[in-house]
Amino acid sequence: MRALIAALCLAALPAAGQSPFPVNIGGPFTLVDQFGRTRTEADPEGRAQLVFFGYANCLNICSTALPLMAEVVNVLAEDGITVTPVMITVAPDQDRVETMGAPLAEIHPDFIGLTGDDVALQEAYDAFAVEVTPLFQDPEYGWIYAHGSFVHLLDASGEMLTLLPPILDVDQAADIARGYLEPQS
Amino acid sequence: MRSSISAALAALLMLLAPPTGAQAAEGTRIQVTGEIIDTWCYYSGVMGSPDAVVGSAHHTCALWCSAGGIPVGLLAEDGTVYMVLKVGDDTESASGDTMLSLAAHTVEADGMLYQRDGLNYLVVANVVSDMDITNQNHNDYGNVPPFSIPDPNK
Numbered sequence: 001m002r003a004l005i006a007a008l009c010l011a012a013l014p015a016a017g018q019s020p021f022p023v024n025i026g027g028p029f030t031l032v033d034q035f036g037r038t039r040t041e042a043d044p045e046g047r048a049q050l051v052f053f054g055y056a057n058c059l060n061i062c063s064t065a066l067p068l069m070a071e072v073v074n075v076l077a078e079d080g081i082t083v084t085p086v087m088i089t090v091a092p093d094q095d096r097v098e099t100m101g102a103p104l105a106e107i108h109p110d111f112i113g114l115t116g117d118d119v120a121l122q123e124a125y126d127a128f129a130v131e132v133t134p135l136f137q138d139p140e141y142g143w144i145y146a147h148g149s150f151v152h153l154l155d156a157s158g159e160m161l162t163l164l165p166p167i168l169d170v171d172q173a174a175d176i177a178r179g180y181l182e183p184q185s
Numbered sequence: 186m187r188s189s190i191s192a193a194l195a196a197l198l199m200l201l202a203p204p205t206g207a208q209a210a211e212g213t214r215i216q217v218t219g220e221i222i223d224t225w226c227y228y229s230g231v232m233g234s235p236d237a238v239v240g241s242a243h244h245t246c247a248l249w250c251s252a253g254g255i256p257v258g259l260l261a262e263d264g265t266v267y268m269v270l271k272v273g274d275d276t277e278s279a280s281g282d283t284m285l286s287l288a289a290h291t292v293e294a295d296g297m298l299y300q301r302d303g304l305n306y307l308v309v310a311n312v313v314s315d316m317d318i319t320n321q322n323h324n325d326y327g328n329v330p331p332f333s334i335p336d337p338n339k
Contacts, residue, residue, distance in 0.1 A: 148254060149254035149255060149256060150256065162301065162302055163301075165224070165256055165268055166225075166255075166256070167224045167225050167228045167229070167255070167256065176302045176303075179302065
């Protein structure tokens with residue numbers, strides 16, 4: 001069944017021509033990763049990036065989107081396309097430099113978590129039109145947040161390529177990404 | 186079971202294949218009538234068949250999903266699903282007040298259609314008509330899923 005859907009999805013992908021983005025998404029940011037290194041919208045290894053706004057212990061859409069990103073990264077790697085999965089935290093009180101690495105590494109060893117001070121994070125949220133709303137405080141997991149849930153495909157310089165709705169399955173998402181990325185030599 | 190799978194497959198195809206079979210070069214203004222749906226439960230199938238995860242049966246879960254960041258969609262009368270990027274001044278694809286107030290409602294929307302990567306994206310400029318929840322399918326399915334309304338005795 002999945003193979004049939006994947007084949008049909010592949011057939012449905014556009015051959016040429018794209019609508020422009022209806023909203024202006026993407027832009028510069030400067031944050032800090034789980035190793036304490038400064039990272040901007042550009043990937044230091046020159047790789048394309050999948051960027052998602054969420055938090056490491058989120059039980060809602062992140063528990064779907066982050067594993068989806070990891071699987072897409074693995075599928076693309078089989079084609080020689082190396083992509084870095086990146087999560088920008090919407091919960092800096094929970095995702096600190098010293099805490100966010102371990103849960104992200106469980107999802108994918110290459111996952112980069114980014115945090116920063118309020119000003120730096122707001123700059124990133126504004127660039128990607130992401131709103132963050134605290135919903136309620138879970139006694140076990142802390143604050144639960146509402147936040148944007150699209151996965152953003154960026155090139156190595158941080159330029160926005162396209163959106164990946166988190167409801168897509170791995171094959172669909174990977175097919176879309178392949179339309180924008182070339183295998184590394 | 187087979188009909189549920191067929192319906193889900195048909196809906197998936199409607200999402201992925203532009204109605205015209207062509208890729209629009211730029212946005213196209215459209216008027217479309219349909220239900221504001223929870224796209225995750227509709228496509229994943231984890232909460233039930235496509236017929237059960239819409240309408241009044243799925244209203245509470247749709248609110249939870251929208252609040253949690255799941256993108257909302259508009260399920261048109263012809264089965265096409267549009268990913269709703271924003272409604273009016275609402276800057277979010279989900280979880281804004283407008284999205285929550287429209288969950289499971291049937292609306293007539295006026296907006297711009299953008300077709301990208303084989304997906305239909307809709308920016309709703311104006312909700313011309315909000316017909317409330319017209320699909321009263323809780324009579325057939327109850328509350329889907331039942332746990333979306335917490336049991337006060339637990």
